[in-house]
Amino acid sequence: MSAASCLLTEDQLLCGICLDVFNHPVTLPCGHNFCKKCIMQHWDSSTNCQCPSCKESFYKKLDLRVNTFISEMATQFRQSAGRSSCQVAKSGDVPCDVCTDTKMKAVRSCLVCLASYCETHLEPHLTASRLKKHQLTDPVENLEGRMCTIHDKPLELFCKTDQTCVCMLCPVLDHKSHEVVPLKAQFEKKRAELGRRENEIHRMIQDRRLKILDIKHSLKLSKEAAEREMADGVQVFTTLMESLQRAQADLIGMIEEKQEETEKEVRSVIRELEQEISELIKKRAELEQLSRSKDHLHLIQNFASLDASVRTKDWTEVNVDLPSYEGTVKTAVDQLEETLGKEIKKLLHVAELHRAQQFAVDLTLDPNTAHAALVLSDDGKQVHHGVKKKNLKDTSKRFNPSCCVLAEQSFSSGKFYFEAEVKDKTRWTLGVANESIKRKGIIPLCPDNGHWTVWLKNGEEYAALVGSPLPLTVNSKPEKVGVFVDYDEGLVSFYDVNAGDLLYTFAGFSFTEKLYPFFSPGLNDDGINSAPVIISKVNHTDVLI
Template sequence: MMPQPDGGQAQTDGKAPDSLGVGKEGKRSPRCQQHGEALKVYCTVDRTPLCLLCLDTDTHRDHNFNPIGEAVRTYKNELKTSLKALKERKEVFTGLMSNQEHKISALKGTIESLLRHVSEEFAGMRRFLDERERSLQRELGEHVSGLLQPLEDNLRNIQRALISIQKDIIYYQATANQRDSLQFLQELKRLRERPLEEIQRPTVVAAQLCLGLFKGPLQYRVWKEMRSCISPVPASLTLDPDTANPWLALLEDPAGAGLHETWREVPDDPRRFDPSPCVLSVQGFWAGRRYWEVGVGGKTEWVVGVARESAQRKGDITLSPQDGYWAVWLRNGNSYRALTWPPTRLDPPSHPGKVGVYLDYEAGQVSFYDAERMAHLYTFAPAAFAEKLYPFFSPGLRDGRKNSAPITVYQLKL
């Protein structure tokens, strides 16, 4: 026979009451399994509901207690705070996922652009260059597959983290929405005892294609591989004497520059490099694609690149894109650097006798090649050019006559 509600003592069969009572609406309410009394308080130490008789037992004598209703309100507020934090994390991870998807989309767009460029460059030589084109496209595919893989792997990690967070949100939300107080506390206890997976916030991975391998003086590069069929004849650049440091001697044929033994008396010109042993070409470029070659054989020191018109020329100058110079150099006969900031070490397989420079003004690209092999040396990160650019040269210091050979300058019109 069921016990009387609210602690009634009537019993017809002489048995002790069980742990369930009957509520006002006929629903059974949990009761203290030890005393059979209604559960009125919540032990904040053991995190369990108790009856009033449990308060004087040795198990709970020194514990802290809250009324059931107050405990429910307190912990629901805590859950709301945790739920808010989870939703904020979800927004962060959603933004990361969107950013990563954008990076992948942009990279794929650049890949497609490069593939189109490769095809267009080969169009004029299609009859006898089909095999070379297929070979380059295979190389491009291998190159970009290695770039895309870490981006896509990182996207999957972000997606897995989002799924885990969403599961936690659903669990927290369901617990917070629990209307039955004691059921809520039981769910809360399980929630607190449930180990939470610590998800480290990932970062968005970016990748940059090496444009210089597939977008540069491509026709000329392949043209030089076909020396038996075609012989390229570079046109000369003209070095600008008004920009040449007074220690430089300009040669006439071929165009080139070496270092004088003595200082030349020259007009003081704001365009002149002083004291750096440098010179620009007369030709400057506002637009288009350009390629030229610089002979550097037999030298232990040189600098080759491009400079914007407003770049500093007086006093100590810093050669970096931030200061208007995109250049590579050789020092001490074997130390090659791309003059980024800080400089980037280069390790060409052999010493270039000629350095090729490729400028694509609209694309903001400056690339360098071992011109004798058309092997790519370095490509600077794309820049937004906004003023005239000039080919830039320095034969370096004489280094006790070890570096006395001049540099020679050529240009090939694409």
């Protein structure tokens, strides 16, 4: 054999996968040889079992056994070439039980000898005829635990009755009439069970990762909602503080203006009094000088002119009306309270509108529901009355004779919001309706009939259709109307988007079926109401505070 080994070359003993000298070589049915570990890893990473060299397929993974002849040749080649596949045992490796100085990594364990061997010390088990009969296995620790403690035989069977591993003698002696299966069969069953459990745990891990993503997304939404609420709060309180500052400035300005007018009047009276005092002093001086004269003729001649009375005002009844400031602050506070009440109400409506706008949905009109005289835009966002009816099939979905149309989208839970532009129109109806509403004949729009709507009629009459039209007061003519629905709370609210005013709210209802956004542009009215109703994109900047 030694002579023959000298004729071998390294290329003849190389594994086609790892490109190294064979280590525990196995032979496939097609005749090609590979390291056992290499071919098993190759098949584990593939969906089918093929020979890497010739691509021949096998029905299932083979029970491969080491080709001892090729293994011996590979071992002798390594020895003759001064090579060894032995590796120093590391943490986690099974060490060779024979090595004394440096423990090498075991490559096989013998269930008869109850020992593990490195490549070098395994050689006798591969060459000696007596040792070749021993049962070898992949290196394992605690070989004593793999032997039957009663019969000192390898544990090769599994007793399903006692759920324990047994040797070949146990079913005959100690486990009579028990259900016993080969250990490999139980191994495959348990491995399959472990695979299922692994898949289940993998699914649980994925579920929890998705849950984390969901929680993070919820946290993000919560943070965005908090930021929006803070922004709305800052805007509301800033507006209120500005109102307070204006009211304070108006109060101080009014008091200062009134006080300034009083001071002006007082200064005018004082100037007049001081002028009369000056004239009286001058008159007194002249009289005093004349009284000292000893010239009889002079005194007589000038007395008449000096005796004339000085023209003065009778100041007895003259008073300056000083203003009273009592109650001024109270009056200002009362006015401020009324103003702030209106302001706060409006700001709350604006804040509600901002929150509603977070649930904006994208709508398109459903042409299958539109009355034959309605004209829809190509993108399904606009509708107006076209006077002439189109020749359309009058299906059960189509409104007739009411000039109405529904959106394609429906909602049966949660919240949603949309806006419709109604600028330059004298008549329109907006809201939501149940899927089951009657679409043929003249049906009064009201909640009892499955409609929650408001309308404009005759260019100035706004009303909520609650059975009979309930007139609505508007501060300005709405050019864009927002509709908010909370399905679960049974609430439908209408807003004047630009003014931020709440027009009306239907509340306390219990929705039980799909809700569809409802639109009616009204009749053309000889061109007076020709402008379309437009489903507009929600824009927060439309709201004015």
